[in-house]
Amino acid sequence: MYDIVVIGGGVSGFVAAVNAKRFYPSKKVVVIEKNPKKLIPCGIPYIFDTYGIDDDLMHLEKKLKKFNVELITKEVRSFDVNSKVIMLSEASGESCASGSRAEKETGENNTDANDTNILKYEKLIIATGSKPFVPPIEGIENAYFIKKDYDYLKDLVSKAKNASDITIIGGGFIGLEIADELSKTKNVTLIEAMDSLLPNSFDTDFSESVKELLSKKVRILLNSKVSKITKEEVLVNSRTIKSDLTIVATGYKPNTEMFKDVLPLNPKGFIQADDYFRVSKDVFAIGDCVEHKEFFTSNPTPLMLASTAAFDARVAAANLYNLRIIRHNKDALNIYSTVIDSKTFAAVGITEKMAKEQGFDIIVAKTVTHSTHPPKFSHSTDVTLKLIFSKKDLYLLGAQLSGGLNSAEIINILSLAIQKSATATDLYTMQIGTHPILTPPPTFYPISATAAEALKES
Template sequence: MKYDVVIIGASAGGLTTAISARKFYPDKSVLVIKREDIAMIPCGIPYIFGTLESVDDDILPVEKFLEPLGVDILTDDVTEIDPRAKLVRTASGKEIAWEKLVLATGSKPVKPEFPGSELEGVYTVPKDYRYLKEFRERVKTAERVVIVGGGFIALEVGDEIRKLGKDVTILVRSRLLRSSFDREFSEMVAERLEERGIRVVYGQVERILGGESVERVRLIDGSELPADLVIFSIGYRPNVELAVKAGLKVTRYGIWTDEYMRTSHPDIFAVGDCVEHRDFFTGKPYGLMLASTATFEARIAGANLFKLQIVRENRRTIGVYSTNVAGLTLAAAGLTEEAARREGFEVIVGYGKGPDRHPAKFPDTSMVTVKLIFSRDRGAILGAQIAGGKSVGEMINILALAIQKRLTASELYTLQIATHPLLTASPVGYQILQAAEDALAKLRA
């Protein structure tokens, strides 16, 4: 069996690579190999516990996307990559030859290693359909839930379980969403969670206590949290085992790739959670687990499989995030103020705040707060953070493009915008322009 393109993995990165490969190279044969017979939509997983009625409502319809394009699909587990012979071998004994290979092997949750973490009632949040089915049933019978972690998934899962009337505690080491937001936004979301009945506790786990099932979480300060369900959401690790066995260059952050998503083997590409990313401003390597980033990289890989195209290259990664927790939408792009100062940038910060409808009497009006971080030397935007209603989810994409194009505070201040009373903030008080104006005033001073 031989294909022009073989893709290992069928989540956001693998799926998008296959679609892009067919569109850019319609004469090439494409095979996607997926380990699971049922794939999940990763970003939708937290919502299976509350908003969605079942785990089945979050299934990723891989076949629906790929079969109309003529992409073949194989459900099997790849056990070995042979770069010299250009073969992949599977658990069922198949050998498949390829001209170009793409690794989209994703990530897996970090497993807790605390004493007692083997007790019944201790879970992580993987992308595994059958695990999640059993997990969801356990949530229904739980009363006191402790979630360890302060990232997006921890907060989203906690908020969803709270909707079921459960007693939810989020245990975080320092502050919520620390890697993506500055302190004032962390405090904003913590306050909102507390208002909705979710307790936020600051500390570290020492051990999990109980008989056969979890009963309490003991912290290193000696205090204890009662719990009959503990969820660890303390990060994800890239799935790089196949790449390591194949002799590809792998760092602590994932599989190394160049600007065209090629690995250290010129005919093997890699995209998504399994890849090492490099910061847009500093070029430093780091780990980033986002479906939106995976699809961005997948489009680059798919376009460059057989012919390099300079306009479709990865010029480093801008982390762009959004979430909705307890009715508060939070979004961020680029560097936080804290990270920018730590990297040595001299920065100016601008703020804008106001309603996202005009007049503010419309029933779906939300207050929106925008924080923009600029470099003092030329006023170029380095980062953005927004909190408010659902309009924030698209506002951050404007600012991600501004970062990618290195726009200045002056250029953002003179941004030409469309507004409407039912849809946006007032043109007089559009928060992005307000924040740019605030920064410009500080730059002049």
């Protein structure tokens, strides 16, 4: 008998287990993970050149042991939410779960408390993550995907080393980061169906900056649709491109097929839960597998980020037995960052285009400053910041940023500002700490300076 069972050992599962033990130290906590060789998801694009795949391991068992959390290396075969029984099998093949099947297989008279393949629990946290979306393209079986699977990715890295011409389908963050990484040693073509890169995160001005940097070493095809993939080439917009290796990075879908007859799913396959990630009194769902709602509209959004997964896990773990941590912020906030050719691009909230589409009357302000003061240090770069405010009350709706590596944390400040309903006045009058080597100048700090431009227009 375990008090708290976590299904899945990725970011959300790990954070949930550790924090469950932190808040409820007397409880017995276990993580069920069929493949304990878990990778740090955000680090996967860099296994192609920057470092080896083994450098990206989470070392799940070692870290769980440090927090006195047990790990079971098996997979869930079925479970019954009514009797709180989980049936396990050895880690092979696809896992599945069905309430009716569990009832047939276990039954009250057949449940053996000594059977190591049968677990009973008080609280269950589902953290099964996501898996690649497979687009309907002829010959898609000839392509590789960015699966969060050690052995699969190790094979992909080997294939990439032996390839000369590599095609990447998808102009989102993962596609761009892999293209940037592989372009150090390979001929890379990046294909995006829409008319700009990172279209869901940046407006055209920032997207163009990304494209300008990346196109120095990567061939970029926008407004392009792939119709066929073979082992030697890709057919795109009726033209053929040589491709020794094709990698598809067109997004992910929730890994929830096993729950379709057991738990409530929305039309996109995400598990439905309340604001505290409760599916029911004793069942929680977190991370990529659970439905999130957009911060400003409360509409369902396919948000899948490690940072969001960790947030979910912290909230759920603290509130397993009672509401110890009250959630004051609203729904899920889009926040992204990436590095292209040693330059940081980051965004939070909604873009200018999205704001207009949703009917906001807005003020947009933009400034350029330096990351150090004076800008004589070797690591100093320009910092470009755009802030989007509602015109009537000057609430911050979104932000977009480009700059050096030491500029990335600015976006997290702005994320908190949005969550706390900060206005342009709040940002203009914010108190800051600065240092010549570490931060932009206090005389022209990007956030306060850009807020000043907005106030001037209000």
